[in-house]
Amino acid sequence: MINHLTYHLHFSPKEFDEQYNLRAGRPDYEVTVIPDWERKSAFVRQSYNCTLDIRYGNGENQKLDVFHCGEKLAPTLVYFHGGYWQRGDKSMYSFLAKPYVDVGVNVVVVGYDLCPKVSITRISEEARDSISFIWRNSTEFDLNPNLITVMGHSAGGHITQMMMATNWPNFGANFPKGLIRAGISLSPLSYLEPVRLTEALNAGIRMDKGEAERESPLINHPPLTNAPQLVVVGGQETTEFHRQAQMYVEAFNSNERVIEFLVVPKVDHFDELNILEDATSAFFNKTIALIKNESGRTQNNGT
Numbered sequence: 001m002i003n004h005l006t007y008h009l010h011f012s013p014k015e016f017d018e019q020y021n022l023r024a025g026r027p028d029y030e031v032t033v034i035p036d037w038e039r040k041s042a043f044v045r046q047s048y049n050c051t052l053d054i055r056y057g058n059g060e061n062q063k064l065d066v067f068h069c070g071e072k073l074a075p076t077l078v079y080f081h082g083g084y085w086q087r088g089d090k091s092m093y094s095f096l097a098k099p100y101v102d103v104g105v106n107v108v109v110v111g112y113d114l115c116p117k118v119s120i121t122r123i124s125e126e127a128r129d130s131i132s133f134i135w136r137n138s139t140e141f142d143l144n145p146n147l148i149t150v151m152g153h154s155a156g157g158h159i160t161q162m163m164m165a166t167n168w169p170n171f172g173a174n175f176p177k178g179l180i181r182a183g184i185s186l187s188p189l190s191y192l193e194p195v196r197l198t199e200a201l202n203a204g205i206r207m208d209k210g211e212a213e214r215e216s217p218l219i220n221h222p223p224l225t226n227a228p229q230l231v232v233v234g235g236q237e238t239t240e241f242h243r244q245a246q247m248y249v250e251a252f253n254s255n256e257r258v259i260e261f262l263v264v265p266k267v268d269h270f271d272e273l274n275i276l277e278d279a280t281s282a283f284f285n286k287t288i289a290l291i292k293n294e295s296g297r298t299q300n301n302g303t
Contacts (some may be wrong), residue, residue, distance in 0.1 A: 004247050005219070008194040008240070016161055016198040019240035022269045024200070033270050034092065040277075041094035048101060052142060056077075057135035059113040062126055064134070065090055066141050067097035067107040075181075075291050077145040078108045078134060082154030082187075084195070085123055086115040086204040087105040099279040106143050108134055112159075115205045120192070120215050123155075124162045131163060132171050135179060149182040149291045153273060157188025157231075161248065164229065165221035182290050183229040186276070187241050187269055190218040190248040194199065194240065218247055230290050232283070234272040235265040262286060 048219040050070045090111035097107035138145035152160035164183045168175040192212040253259040
């Protein structure tokens, strides 16, 4: 029987790099992928009704962007970007707001401070701060605090799982335990020890063994809600990213807490987001069904 928590120990440094250092496998990332996302994101910010750079904390990157669909009672989607906790900026991901706004979902794209300036532990804290801010200030920004879905990609998938594991009443006396109605983690990092052992990545993260253990959703942060979740991975991603996603689903899926596993065919870690952007894709429609099903369920229950 395979021990999922020790399976990675047979990897050589080269194998860790091949499995986790994904940019090395996409030499066009800096010259094609990022410029394309930035171009599309600039168009969305210029063309859509949005409120930008709203500060939710004192950190340099603790700002968020709100993209308005024009309906205060619409569901709210909160998105956390990836970049192995050390790269990226919220402005690169505005393009993902477009398909959701077009079908009646308000979108919040969250920025956060990066490693090594701050730790992964601190990033999780900042993410909780952002959700708390959104809930408390929802009226000011025409957001529905009762229909929040959290989504994140890669490191943002880890953040999403950490938000599902948060005891929200500890962060506000009037916060409901079920503050988050659904979670969507895209290519998440559920178990951090293999990332720590990938030298090219941890040089910028600077995570020690203790933090890797403490901040791993798989072993220390189970969901504290039965809200449904969708865990997604690209069909052409590495076997380790498939394993990271599957371990979380196998650990926490139950009859009471439905966590569905979805493979997006024929795409890698990065092109996965381009499929999500396509409002005609089965992937996008799977996410919108979860977001809006929770909206309908809440309204039907009168909660």
